[in-house]
Amino acid sequence: MIQKELYEKLGNLLAKPLSEKFFHMTLHDLCNYNITKDVENCMKKNEKKVKKILNDVKINKSIKMKSIGLYNGGSAIGIMFSPKDEKDLSILLESRKKFDELIEQKNFYIPHVTLGYYLPIDYNEQNRAKIFETIKMIKPEIEITLDFKKLEYVHFTNMDNYIIK
Numbered sequence: 001m002i003q004k005e006l007y008e009k010l011g012n013l014l015a016k017p018l019s020e021k022f023f024h025m026t027l028h029d030l031c032n033y034n035i036t037k038d039v040e041n042c043m044k045k046n047e048k049k050v051k052k053i054l055n056d057v058k059i060n061k062s063i064k065m066k067s068i069g070l071y072n073g074g075s076a077i078g079i080m081f082s083p084k085d086e087k088d089l090s091i092l093l094e095s096r097k098k099f100d101e102l103i104e105q106k107n108f109y110i111p112h113v114t115l116g117y118y119l120p121i122d123y124n125e126q127n128r129a130k131i132f133e134t135i136k137m138i139k140p141e142i143e144i145t146l147d148f149k150k151l152e153y154v155h156f157t158n159m160d161n162y163i164i165k
Contacts, residue, residue: 001020002070002079002115002138002140002142003017003018003020003115003116005138006070006077006115006116006134006138007116009130009134009138010077010130010131010134013118013119013123013127013130013131014077014116014117014118014119015116015117015118015119016160017115017116018114018115018116018117018159018160019160022160022161022162023113023114024113024154024162025081025111025112025113025146026112027057027092027095027096027099027151028096028099028100028103028105029105030042030043030046030050030099030102030103031043031046031103034105034107035103035105042103043155046102046103047153047165049102050099050102050153051153051165053098053099053101053102054151054152054153056098057095057098057099057148057151058148058149058151059148060091060094060095060148061091061148062145062146062147062148062149063083063084063087063088063091063092063145063146063148064083064084064085064088064143064144064145064146065081065082065083065084065088065111065143065144065145065146066081066082066084066142066143066144067079067080067081067140067141067142067143068080068081068082069135069139069140070115070135070138070140071110071112071135072131072132072135073112073114075117075118076114076115076116076117076118076159077114077115077116077117077118077131077135078112078113078114078115079112079113079115079140079142080110080111080112081111081112081113081142081144082111083111084143091148092111092146095148096109114159117159152164152165153165
């Protein structure tokens, strides 16, 4: 498994590994601190609308995605994915666009599965170099199928605990 390899090489430089049971790919972040300072109110205000959009999106078929490498997400390391063809890309972006009509996300969307987080420390040059070399060296070769019928609306209490709504 990619996470195991990552932690074998960088474990002392990363926070506690995330539980595999919570591995996921986020279609849309919805309410977060980049959107509003009052996340709780945003979630309450939009929950019914989000669930309606989610039901509309669940009509879509499944899409195939392939890994394209690891990423350094600023606070995290994960596996990046890309749709296998133009049709799958279109389905993914159209699905995301439906949520953007409710809560627009201006950040560039990178489909990914987060494997772990950095520690809240200032890394020295040697450690940063080790991290970046490891990210370049590990070459995940994974193909997944995203079944839109299985999409779920979840809240999280932290990055390793999700609650299905």
